[in-house]
Amino acid sequence: MEGQGGQPLVNGGNGHRNGQGRFTKGNPGGPGNPYIRQVARLRSLILESVDDDDLRAVLTTLIKRAKAGDVAAAKELLDRLVGKAPSPVLLDLQDLENRKLQLAEDRQSDARWGKN
Numbered sequence: 024m025e026g027q028g029g030q031p032l033v034n035g036g037n038g039h040r041n042g043q044g045r046f047t048k049g050n051p052g053g054p055g056n057p058y059i060r061q062v063a064r065l066r067s068l069i070l071e072s073v074d075d076d077d078l079r080a081v082l083t084t085l086i087k088r089a090k091a092g093d094v095a096a097a098k099e100l101l102d103r104l105v106g107k108a109p110s111p112v113l114l115d116l117q118d119l120e121n122r123k124l125q126l127a128e129d130r131q132s133d134a135r136w137g138k139n
Contacts, residue, residue: 039051085099085100086100
């Protein structure tokens with residue numbers, strides 16, 4: 024499907040993007056989160072139902088369980104206090120070796136053809 028001047032249409036023919044595919048002023052945007060009202064209502068209900076003493080009791084239990092060696096409780100407590108640990112980066116050592124070999128071969132090839 025093509026737009027004016029033979030340019031491909033970005034996201035269909037919605038007419039709310041410029042020539043570079045960026046949204047133009049007045050773009051209506053997407054539908055948003057269809058459950059946001061329900062989530063807000065449930066959060067309000069929880070906040071109304073839990074007072075400071077309830078929260079303190081839950082936290083006290085969580086801390087006691089973490090101190091007693093409950094790893095899940097300790098992880099939850101630390102995640103909430105200092106943030107979740109970032110996901111580890113998995114290194115493929117074989118891939119690294121293959122890349123080193125390819126780089127060495129490329130350098131040899133460049134040297135043979137007089138490229139630096």
